[in-house]
Amino acid sequence: MVDSGGNPRGITRRRALVAFGASLAAVAIVVSAGSIGAGGSNAESTEIKLVSPRVVVLKSQRIMHLFDGDALARTYPIDLGTSPVGQKLHKGDGRTPVGTFHVVTKNAASPFHRFLGLDYPGAAALERGLRLGLISTGEAAGIRRALAEGRCPDWGTALGGGIGIHGRRRGEDWTAGCIALADADVEELFSVLRVGDVVEILP
Numbered sequence: 001m002v003d004s005g006g007n008p009r010g011i012t013r014r015r016a017l018v019a020f021g022a023s024l025a026a027v028a029i030v031v032s033a034g035s036i037g038a039g040g041s042n043a044e045s046t047e048i049k050l051v052s053p054r055v056v057v058l059k060s061q062r063i064m065h066l067f068d069g070d071a072l073a074r075t076y077p078i079d080l081g082t083s084p085v086g087q088k089l090h091k092g093d094g095r096t097p098v099g100t101f102h103v104v105t106k107n108a109a110s111p112f113h114r115f116l117g118l119d120y121p122g123a124a125a126l127e128r129g130l131r132l133g134l135i136s137t138g139e140a141a142g143i144r145r146a147l148a149e150g151r152c153p154d155w156g157t158a159l160g161g162g163i164g165i166h167g168r169r170r171g172e173d174w175t176a177g178c179i180a181l182a183d184a185d186v187e188e189l190f191s192v193l194r195v196g197d198v199v200e201i202l203p
Helices: 009-027 123-132 137-148 183-192
Strands: 029-033 046-050 053-058 063-068 071-077 099-107 115-118 164-166 198-202
Touching (some): 115 183, 123 137
Antiparallel strands (some): 029 046, 053 063, 063 071, 099 198
């Protein structure tokens, strides 16, 4: 059988499948995948391809899941802030915030080995800050504008900021509110996540 262009339909279908596979490979992100080794980092890895990377952090379990869409690709052990339970309310409370955030900065030269900055404070935090009188309407407007434009919000208000994912994991809760991974794990995550990717932090 032939298609309307005079080509055998089987050949046309195979060519379409090859083209689709090539386009998918072009946008895929290569990352090592495997189980968590005895030292707390991923070992004996095999390569997988991630098209839609996203992160889910489970604070109470001290783990971070890396997904490709809905498929689990990796699980990493993590450290949290010095006061890990509850929502972050203000600068200096030592809490890791809960909510849905996005990667807004990437720093490969961070003193914490790698740093993926998140867009905290988000909309919920700024509204809470306004109700509690922690920020002015002008500061709230600036944060709201940055979030709408996909930029890093002001990290210098009383709500706190500079929250992100970095290395130097110690096996205890020690950060100012960030999420710490083993250096090898944050290197891997750094190579996968892009600015704009979602990081969901759950209690």
